[in-house]
Amino acid sequence: MPTYTPPLRDMHFVLHELLGVVERLRPLPAHAELDVDTVNAVLEEAGRFAADVVQPLNAVGDAQGCTLNRADHSVTTPAGFAAAYAQYVAGGWPALAADPAHGGQGLPHTLNLCLYEMLNSASQAWAMYPGLSHGAYECLHAHGTPDQQATYLPPLAQGTWTGTMCLTEPHCGTDLGLLRTRAEPQADGTYRLTGEKIFISAGEHDLADNIVHLVLARLPDAPAGTKGISLFVVPKWCPTAEGKLGVRNAIRCTALEHKMGIHGNATCQMVLDGAVGTLVGEPHRGLAAMFVMMNGARLFVGNQSLGLTEVAYQNAVAYARERQQMRAPGGAQCPQQPADPILVHPDVRKMLLTARAYAEGGRALMLYAGLRQDVSLSHPDAEERQAALDELALLTPIVKAFLTDNGWLATSQCVQVFGGHGYIREWGMEQFLRDARINMIYEGTNTIQSLDLLGRKVLGDGGRKLQSLGRQISAFIDTHGVREDLQDFITPLAQLTRQVTQLTTEIGLKSVGQPAWVGAVAVDYLRVVGHLVFAYLFARMAQVALDAQRTQAERGQPADPFYAAKLHTARFYVTKLLPETAGLIRSAHSGAAPLMAMDAALF
């Protein structure tokens, strides 16, 4: 059975040594009281909760799955899920980053991302229940009416109620413009919603008193397509004026999906049969309001794969230390044993370091994005908020797609380290792989993320957001480019920066009059830009580690092996993983013709 140790040391490194989160956030009035000790104490407690309470549920959740009672439409989650959730609520965790105005603790989102990384390592299926609630909270916090906020935000922040996103319908997933669920206005200002939704994660369960569904639907006069979609809040139980549970609403789970993984999370078909809802935001502007939740959810999905990468890595390393097969290339390292531990073998190390580099790079990117999110929400200066929001907009599809593709690669490599045992359920490694697969699909497939990045975020604003990132990278190169000890990192970073600039220009030119170009190269492009961001963050991490090593040496302190490991991982990344960009750029150069030339009938 897998085990899990919260990676607190690496979180401290990223939060404090790399990003200086406390120094960066204290100037914001919302975080004026923030200090390192609080951050670390929260991390430690969160890690303990994830490892001790949630992680033991992961395998049982996979084995049992959820069950639907077709008579009363109730869903039972796996044994222990509800009790763990009650502990989660009792511990105040749902309120961590919620607004103090609604009972929240007002801590940074960056810290909340650390909490969720650990929950995702412990059990992705379990972590989705609170994860979606958090998104519903953010959406209503941004777009709800004062009444809606007063009714829904306190129980969501408290965690006694949970939330969902009801977007997909049987005939429309990516293309929400096709959705058919309709909302009829009522005399009392409410709406009656009728339709069918599928793939609703945590749509029904036994963890919370009430479930707050955020539902996309069409008003009677709605224009066709995505410009005719409105957003509604549809509670499972209609709250009374006092906020108690009133009548049971006509939104019900009619079936559970049988899935490749995340068995512990209830993926529901929901039928709305004249369910009562209230409008969130403007009529026909529902998609824009929902995007608050979707953007948060996209970061969350990237975080899921980060969590899986970390836990798969930890268990693969443990196995590679234990399992003895063959001898090290240069001769026996443990001659007293019948064979050496497989950690001596170069390709086993390559598989492990792949997962390690993707975990460490992913964590740095995740928290870098989280810091931008906190600045975008709470900085007193509007320009600073906008700049942070722009950078977050650029990074969100990268976090979602690059981290989930990496998580798929990494968990597969960690399965491979186990050989045949990796394929056997009891070892728990294949569950990580099965769970990781959904992350490339939901909350917008990774293809959609790549179109969002290249089409909207890069070409859509004439490259400004990308240039802003480029300026940061250039500033780093200008400051540290003369350092001999950083050349292993700065040289490939500078080269890739030039290549991304050239590639972006080329795509911008070629896509004029060749509308298929963007779609043809977007996936390659996102992966190249993902590597650019990783190369930048690994270079920065290397600089911090080298400086820390020098400081320790100057002070006569013992060398902290953490920094040596960080530098090895960074060197592995630039020599073994970053080169993938060479092939991706060549593939992108070939553009759309190789994909579009073949007549549809010939497939």
Add this chain to the structure above:
Amino acid sequence: MPTYTPPLRDMHFVLHELLGVVERLRPLPAHAELDVDTVNAVLEEAGRFAADVVQPLNAVGDAQGCTLNRADHSVTTPAGFAAAYAQYVAGGWPALAADPAHGGQGLPHTLNLCLYEMLNSASQAWAMYPGLSHGAYECLHAHGTPDQQATYLPPLAQGTWTGTMCLTEPHCGTDLGLLRTRAEPQADGTYRLTGEKIFISAGEHDLADNIVHLVLARLPDAPAGTKGISLFVVPKWCPTAEGKLGVRNAIRCTALEHKMGIHGNATCQMVLDGAVGTLVGEPHRGLAAMFVMMNGARLFVGNQSLGLTEVAYQNAVAYARERQQMRAPGGAQCPQQPADPILVHPDVRKMLLTARAYAEGGRALMLYAGLRQDVSLSHPDAEERQAALDELALLTPIVKAFLTDNGWLATSQCVQVFGGHGYIREWGMEQFLRDARINMIYEGTNTIQSLDLLGRKVLGDGGRKLQSLGRQISAFIDTHGVREDLQDFITPLAQLTRQVTQLTTEIGLKSVGQPAWVGAVAVDYLRVVGHLVFAYLFARMAQVALDAQRTQAERGQPADPFYAAKLHTARFYVTKLLPETAGLIRSAHSGAAPLMAMDAALF
């Protein structure tokens, strides 16, 4: 639910137009009667059996799995498996490539590989039962005593008995030198075997009258390590002198593994408790004898992923024609529908073409290797046999590792085409992915394959086998290099050939005195050489297709769209998949240091 159409047209193309199998094999006395009509009739009938009888069992096999009766150690396979196997035996399929001396039909192995590709597309889990029998047949055919051959080969060829390979033990998989099962010689010339084996595919089941286990074990005087392993045949039921079933032997299934996929195949823990066996081949030389079976099994495993790639592709294309989401990049292609079929989208095409190119390239490589196998077994000229055997030795690890890695990538892309539905069991796509995962692990992990290729097959003979392949490629380039219409294929092929030569030389030099180099770069190297072979085969297929198009045009015949599709797929391959080599070569250049520098304690 997935469907399956046997790819007969592409098989005809590869067998007849690309490889000229009949012309190549008729000079061999064993195949003097072979003709195109026979080959095609067998293919058609085999395809019908796979599609009509086996394919409908695939989903049920996954859902039901196998069950062990702990009281009598019997295993029940999923509903329908045994009946389908009885039909398989009644149809004479097990005997297809078996020696007529033992009741076989004596048809080429190349044709048998086509049969198995289709069975693997239909149900990998089911196809493993006859697949392993075929390997046991080959092993005993090559190394059995006359008595063993007389006893075991006819029922194996007939299929009334099946076979297994019993290698792995709990503490040893890759490192067979550690194995502990022991064999005590008896006064009557037999041996009593005692030990525990795990991961025994088809180790126990209800398909056949008897099961012929090929078991690796140690004699009492055996030297330590792999040079002290002997091979034994251990039947489930000891045959009487008349070949009937005698007493039940002391080899029993004690547990079934719960696996990520291939649920329909029984993966058994087997206990030998003084089981009676007879020696196959020389004492202490069991590994060499077993390698006959393992080499066949490695081709078979590559073939499994080829089959999965083909069936996943077919179903993803069908979905991409049906599912309507969004509009084509250049504007609506089906304006009368609410949205266009997703086949219009560039990245959907890229995912589909990835699977298609890996299927077509994989089939060409598989049958190219199959032809070498037939020549190596039956050519009257010893030099020709040796040359074919050498080339087959070079290709076997590539078939196993490159095709199974490609199958993993391809089935994952085909899942992605389905979006959320790809993750749902009912659609059957995620089963292909789960089944495909084992193929990278068993019969020697893909890391082991890469070490076999680089360490043994390339560096081990001073590059002679690789040079022989290089001469074939050069001859092709010399013959066709001036053709304008082949430049898209010949230019990258010539470039990659030079790069492989340089890379091989570099590795040969660097690995002297740096023993970790081979293990550090072998996986990258295998993938590069795999692409070289694919680039060569796609160039040859393009040449054949272009020539066929010209011939049709000259004769005023209508253009066969098959050739246009082949050329599109080949162009896609060289522009979108082959470029991966650029990154792999860069990664390999960086050698061992990035993997070996980190102290084991720092992982």
